[in-house]
Amino acid sequence: MKLATLRDGSRDGQLLVVSRDLRHACHAGDIAPTMQAAIENWEQAAPQLRRVYDRLNEGQISSVIVFDPHAVAAPFPRAYQFIDASAFLNHGNIMERAYNLTVKKDKNIPILIQRQGDDFYGPHDDYPFPSEADNADFEGEIAVVLDDVPQGTQAADALGHVKLLMLFNDMSMRTHLFRELGMGFGFILAKPATVFGPVAVTADELGDAWADGRIHLDLQVHRNGEWFGNPNGREMDFSFADIIAHISYNRKLGAGTVIGTGTFSNKNYQEVGSACLAERRAIETIANGEAKTPFLRYGETLRFEMLDASGQSVFGAIDHRMVQA
Amino acid sequence: MKLATLRDGSRDGQLLVVSRDLRHACHAGDIAPTMQAAIENWEQAAPQLRRVYDRLNEGQISSVIVFDPHAVAAPFPRAYQFIDASAFLNHGNIMERAYNLTVKKDKNIPILIQRQGDDFYGPHDDYPFPSEADNADFEGEIAVVLDDVPQGTQAADALGHVKLLMLFNDMSMRTHLFRELGMGFGFILAKPATVFGPVAVTADELGDAWADGRIHLDLQVHRNGEWFGNPNGREMDFSFADIIAHISYNRKLGAGTVIGTGTFSNKNYQEVGSACLAERRAIETIANGEAKTPFLRYGETLRFEMLDASGQSVFGAIDHRMVQA
Numbered sequence: 001m002k003l004a005t006l007r008d009g010s011r012d013g014q015l016l017v018v019s020r021d022l023r024h025a026c027h028a029g030d031i032a033p034t035m036q037a038a039i040e041n042w043e044q045a046a047p048q049l050r051r052v053y054d055r056l057n058e059g060q061i062s063s064v065i066v067f068d069p070h071a072v073a074a075p076f077p078r079a080y081q082f083i084d085a086s087a088f089l090n091h092g093n094i095m096e097r098a099y100n101l102t103v104k105k106d107k108n109i110p111i112l113i114q115r116q117g118d119d120f121y122g123p124h125d126d127y128p129f130p131s132e133a134d135n136a137d138f139e140g141e142i143a144v145v146l147d148d149v150p151q152g153t154q155a156a157d158a159l160g161h162v163k164l165l166m167l168f169n170d171m172s173m174r175t176h177l178f179r180e181l182g183m184g185f186g187f188i189l190a191k192p193a194t195v196f197g198p199v200a201v202t203a204d205e206l207g208d209a210w211a212d213g214r215i216h217l218d219l220q221v222h223r224n225g226e227w228f229g230n231p232n233g234r235e236m237d238f239s240f241a242d243i244i245a246h247i248s249y250n251r252k253l254g255a256g257t258v259i260g261t262g263t264f265s266n267k268n269y270q271e272v273g274s275a276c277l278a279e280r281r282a283i284e285t286i287a288n289g290e291a292k293t294p295f296l297r298y299g300e301t302l303r304f305e306m307l308d309a310s311g312q313s314v315f316g317a318i319d320h321r322m323v324q325a
Numbered sequence: 326m327k328l329a330t331l332r333d334g335s336r337d338g339q340l341l342v343v344s345r346d347l348r349h350a351c352h353a354g355d356i357a358p359t360m361q362a363a364i365e366n367w368e369q370a371a372p373q374l375r376r377v378y379d380r381l382n383e384g385q386i387s388s389v390i391v392f393d394p395h396a397v398a399a400p401f402p403r404a405y406q407f408i409d410a411s412a413f414l415n416h417g418n419i420m421e422r423a424y425n426l427t428v429k430k431d432k433n434i435p436i437l438i439q440r441q442g443d444d445f446y447g448p449h450d451d452y453p454f455p456s457e458a459d460n461a462d463f464e465g466e467i468a469v470v471l472d473d474v475p476q477g478t479q480a481a482d483a484l485g486h487v488k489l490l491m492l493f494n495d496m497s498m499r500t501h502l503f504r505e506l507g508m509g510f511g512f513i514l515a516k517p518a519t520v521f522g523p524v525a526v527t528a529d530e531l532g533d534a535w536a537d538g539r540i541h542l543d544l545q546v547h548r549n550g551e552w553f554g555n556p557n558g559r560e561m562d563f564s565f566a567d568i569i570a571h572i573s574y575n576r577k578l579g580a581g582t583v584i585g586t587g588t589f590s591n592k593n594y595q596e597v598g599s600a601c602l603a604e605r606r607a608i609e610t611i612a613n614g615e616a617k618t619p620f621l622r623y624g625e626t627l628r629f630e631m632l633d634a635s636g637q638s639v640f641g642a643i644d645h646r647m648v649q650a
Contacts, residue, residue, distance in 0.1 A: 186511020
């Protein structure tokens with residue numbers, strides 16, 4: 001099923017059930033007032049939401065509204081826990097080769113970045129940042145949302161906690177990223193607010209494309225209306241099962257925890273392109289000794305979308321514009 | 326005023342107003358159901374809570390309960406945004422000297438660590454971790470809690486957003502810390518759940534000891550009932566004004582954001598001791614070539630407390646025990 005959060009002026013908005021074709025929606029506040037309330041009470045809420053979803057898809061609900069992706073916030077407008085992985089090692093390998101970096105990695109330990117969850121942007125919100133000199137960049141990613149995960153959860157049990165998936169653009173400020181990476185304590189100015197697609201979906205919406213704790217679909221990325229890349233999720237070097245098990249070694253994860261893939265990146269990047277500017281610039285640097293693709297300027301637009309096997313948009317699109325803060 | 330969160334089986338508990346002497350409390354659910362609700366609506370809630378607090382201290386409230394610090398959760402059982410600083414450079418300097426580390430620092434940029442907020446422990450909760458080989462350590466710290474902070478807030482305006490202060494123990498797993506520091510992406514296994522003192526207090530409770538965006542009081546640390554250290558907060562190299570301004574350069578901070586000082590650390594550590602094991606071990610290593618103070622074992626207890634000028638406990642005490650997960 002597909003769920004969204006209608007803006008209503010409150011911090012957490014109102015829960016909507018959205019039809020599979022993303023054309024219609026209906027209010028689900030009688031089941032759970034917000035997305036966070038739904039995930040905290042998923043065992044009770046999910047079957048009820050699914051009945052509404054089925055009836056909505058069958059055209060049996062009279063009080064439908066037109067689904068307007070401009071009227072929604074991020075599915076979770078805020079979250080108590082957000083960790084982003086960097087699970088496509090191909091991306092890191094390209095970056096290290098271009099810039100002669102040596103990241104001390106362990107092939108059994110995923111790179112994970114603790115992130116803030118208090119301010120997630122909706123799919124069509126203008127994205128404000130204070131200076132073009134910050135070298136603004138995007139990263140096309142997918143996230144999972146978990147119910148309560150006990151401390152010590154093993155990989156074999158981890159995927160049972162994945163209740164929803166979301167599309168997101170992990171905006172990154174590269175000027176600050178290299179400095180903060182060198183300090184070693186993680187990212188602050190390098191990773192401001194994150195931008196999410198219109199709907200969160202249950203894994204069954206992906207059919208066979210959700211397998212081995214990975215999303216086997218292309219992530220379509222466009223910059224100013226032009227194709228930028230469409231890497232596939234199947235090349236994740238660490239599955240979500242691996243990632244969840246690693247994190248929960250010595251912490252429990254609260255319901256509504258968001259965990260991201262890291263920027264999509266494929267070995268055949270010559271054909272499928274990239275999902276972030278930094279990677280394309282690194283590829284240019286390796287090939288030609290310098291990067292020619294510029295970082296983002298005010299007024300530029302970005303679009304991210306993922307289509308299922310039938311061509312249906314899974315999450316709806318992120319389509320947003322960079323603006324002066 | 327002093328506020329706490331009574332456990333009631335729900336995720337966010339119930340808001341209590343607590344008397345200055347920490348002996349009595351009364352329910353404040355008619356003003357705000359939870360601490361998070363109070364901070365999101367602080368302008369309306371704070372004057373009402375203060376009236377209750379004043380009457381409670383004057384013995385004018387009939388429906389008082391005995392304040393039991395064993396019955397409370399962390400003041401904020403969870404938070405959407407938690408950043409810990411490392412604002413006492415003395416601590417880092419000792420660590421670097423002992424272990425020949427070179428952290429790429431900029432004297433104008435505070436070290437900041439993005440942290441998770443979905444699972445804060447109460448002051449007397451047993452602390453479970455999976456292995457003594459993780460080299461468990463504590464860090465005695467103070468945190469501020471903010472109301473909504475706009476993007477681009479300047480240092481001159483930052484302290485007006487500080488609404489509450491809290492005492493906390495930033496539990497740290499040193500085996501993982503050195504590895505994760507080397508990777509550069511921040512901490513995951515090195516920094517599991519954080520432990521908070523019984524009450525959150527407004528800055529006026531500190532009197533003159535809240536000055537220049539710093540807490541000019543000693544933080545008393547005991548290990549298994551024995552004195553371990555009592556460093557003072559006045560030596561913070563970055564004030565909370567500096568820290569908040571730095572963070573909000575390109576992000577807004579949601580109401581309920583928690584920002585920590587980093588482990589208290591003073592230049593006269595020979596007299597006042599330390600607030601974490603790693604620092605004492607580093608001092609031993611510098612003096613004798615090796616550390617003799619062991620990391621935490623199961624069954625050990627830790628106590629953290631801060632007294633005001635009159636000898637009154639400001640936040641109540643954290644007093645908890647290490648246990649096998």
